[in-house]
Amino acid sequence: FFKRTVQNKRKYRCNGNGSCIIDKSQRNRCQYCRFRKCLMKGMVIAAVRYDRTPGGRTPANVMQLYKVSLLYFFLFFVEL
Secondary structure, eight states: OHHHHHHTTOOOOOSSSSOOOOSTTTTTSOHHHHHHHHHHTTOOGGGOOGGGSTTOOOHHHHHHHHHHHHHHHHHHHSOO
């Protein structure tokens, strides 16, 4: 649920007051409150891997990941 929400950039809205009960038996009633609970429990949006979307790794995805990794390396590990 969390991974699909982040990868597909889904936005949810609570039909209640934003304090729905989220437990195993009622977790599908309010997606907004379920996602908010994921965030409150410590799940991190930035940790979701976009290269693992349906269809697997495409050459374009691999190249984009390489570019981002290279940029990250130069920004944080190479002294200018």
